Amino acid sequence: MEVMPQPLTIVILAAGLGTRMKSRHAKVLHRAGGKTLLQHVIDTALELAPAERIFVVVGHQAERVRESVTTPGIGFIEQTEQKGTGHAVLIGRHALAGLDGHLMVLYGDCPLLRTETLRRLIAQSAEGAAAGVLLSAMMEDPYGYGRVIRDSRGHVLDVVEQKAGTPEQLAIKEANMGIYCFRAGLFWEHVGEIQPNNPAREYYLTDMPAILHRAGHTVEAMRIDDPAEALGINDRAQLAEVDRIFRDRKRRAVLAAGVTLIQPETITIDPAAEIGQDSIIEPFAQILGKTTIGENCRVGACSIVSDSTLADEVHIGAFTIVTTSVLEHGVHAGPYARLRMENHVEAGAHIGNFVELKKTRMGKGAKANHLAYLGDSEIGARVNIGAGTITCNYDGLKKHRTGIGEGAFVGSNSTLVAPLDIGEGAYVAAGSVITQPVPPDALALGRARQENKEEWAKKRRKLAKS
Ligand code: UD1
Ligand code: CA
Numbered sequence: 001m002e003v004m005p006q007p008l009t010i011v012i013l014a015a016g017l018g019t020r021m022k023s024r025h026a027k028v029l030h031r032a033g034g035k036t037l038l039q040h041v042i043d044t045a046l047e048l049a050p051a052e053r054i055f056v057v058v059g060h061q062a063e064r065v066r067e068s069v070t071t072p073g074i075g076f077i078e079q080t081e082q083k084g085t086g087h088a089v090l091i092g093r094h095a096l097a098g099l100d101g102h103l104m105v106l107y108g109d110c111p112l113l114r115t116e117t118l119r120r121l122i123a124q125s126a127e128g129a130a131a132g133v134l135l136s137a138m139m140e141d142p143y144g145y146g147r148v149i150r151d152s153r154g155h156v157l158d159v160v161e162q163k164a165g166t167p168e169q170l171a172i173k174e175a176n177m178g179i180y181c182f183r184a185g186l187f188w189e190h191v192g193e194i195q196p197n198n199p200a201r202e203y204y205l206t207d208m209p210a211i212l213h214r215a216g217h218t219v220e221a222m223r224i225d226d227p228a229e230a231l232g233i234n235d236r237a238q239l240a241e242v243d244r245i246f247r248d249r250k251r252r253a254v255l256a257a258g259v260t261l262i263q264p265e266t267i268t269i270d271p272a273a274e275i276g277q278d279s280i281i282e283p284f285a286q287i288l289g290k291t292t293i294g295e296n297c298r299v300g301a302c303s304i305v306s307d308s309t310l311a312d313e314v315h316i317g318a319f320t321i322v323t324t325s326v327l328e329h330g331v332h333a334g335p336y337a338r339l340r341m342e343n344h345v346e347a348g349a350h351i352g353n354f355v356e357l358k359k360t361r362m363g364k365g366a367k368a369n370h371l372a373y374l375g376d377s378e379i380g381a382r383v384n385i386g387a388g389t390i391t392c393n394y395d396g397l398k399k400h401r402t403g404i405g406e407g408a409f410v411g412s413n414s415t416l417v418a419p420l421d422i423g424e425g426a427y428v429a430a431g432s433v434i435t436q437p438v439p440p441d442a443l444a445l446g447r448a449r450q451e452n453k454e455e456w457a458k459k460r461r462k463l464a465k466s
Pocket of ligand 1: 016
């Protein structure tokens with residue numbers, strides 16, 4: 001965190017329901033770019049101030065919004081009735097007015113803002129004589145935004161809302177982005193003067209420039225070049241747009257770090273995911289949650305890797321799902337494999353098509369190349385699991401473990417009824433149902449012996465003709 005000339009307090013307004021979202025969930029709980037809208041804003045705020053100086057105003061679904069915040073130390077202020085953006089800050093007075101320095105107000109539905117932009121806003125506020133600085137942007141179509149009214153010297157006289165503006169005011173293309181940095185002392189001295197004298201009977205925070213101006217202070221506006229950065233989310237179309245922008249930002253960062261993305265626009269990478277140099281990600285792959293991928297890896301088309309760790313040289317085939325698993329150096333998995341939860345696949349092991357793993361450890365160089373279910377299993381190094389092998393780990397009440405010793409060979413279509421141990425170097429004959437432990441180096445046969453009836457078919461055909 002950069003040292004600010006003066007302490008900074010940040011208030012994030014997030015009490016609104018967001019009617020235009022047409023949702024049963026509070027607006028700030030919706031996700032874009034892999035995080036809730038509110039968490040984006042909090043993460044940005046944390047780069048500017050310590051958690052103890054960050055406060056979120058909650059109202060609609062306050063409890064759920066609070067629980068969604070993963071950062072410890074953040075303060076919450078409850079606004080039980082949403083009487084406007086000015087009211088939302090005002091009710092925090094008791095918790096906030098004692099905090100000196102600067103007060104920055106952010107909106108919870110405005111997640112694209114960059115830390116650099118906010119740093120410039122704070123700097124302008126700290127260096128100049130103004131009582132406050134607001135963020136504005138020139139917009140082709142500023143419909144819905146407050147318009148910034150300036151005097152001849154460029155100071156802000158007022159911010160006029162869409163609903164209240166005269167045609168001349170609404171013709172102004174400079175829009176209020178809803179982000180402010182005030183001198184805390186002056187702000188608290190005057191915030192009580194906001195009146196709900198508008199058709200909506202709301203307390204508008206946007207009245208502050210006019211109030212401060214009247215009291216003989218100046219308010220400045222800092223223009224940003226790209227209004228998209230301050231895009232506020234009011235409906236689902238804007239949510240989709242913001243998601244696209246976040247995904248694009250992450251992809252650009254990944255590309256810049258030396259990763260190849262094939263048809264990048266189709267690939268989804270969550271913010272916390274890390275991918276090593278020279279790895280290749282194929283179209284429509286999704287790298288989600290806290291996933292770490294090493295160097296020289298390949299993730300196949302349409303695969304989903306979430307909350308997993310892949311060492312270097314790991315190859316994931318197409319249409320493969322890997323969840324909460326660790327894959328060591330050189331592992332191959334897929335195409336069409338599912339590593340469902342908490343698996344640990346050691347170096348060089350191969351998991352082939354239509355193989356499902358659950359809570360299973362595969363030893364070094366072990367192979368399960370086709371059509372198998374391996375659950376709650378510990379499989380030793382160099383074990384070969386034949387096609388169609390199933391661990392019967394569930395008896396209807398409890399899950400049981402299967403252990404298979406190093407170098408064992410499990411023939412195709414074996415049914416391994418757990419709890420079960422198969423010794424090192426043992427063989428299980430194809431098609432066996434194994435219910436008893438198999439000693440090391442033994443051959444286990446668990447199937448009916450084959451019987452051949454000579455000439456049977458020929459006799460049958462003769463019988464049919466006569
Ligand atoms: C606001 C600004 C407008 C600006 C625009 C930028 C006001 C009056 N208007 O309009 O000038 O151009 O943002 O996006 O401020 N909130 C509360 N409690 C309330 C009311 C709102 O916490 O009582 C929160 C909302 O949850 C939301 C934020 O404040 O996160 C902004 O409210 P919203 O109703 O979206 O304001 P806009 O109409 O977009
Ligand atoms: Ca808004």
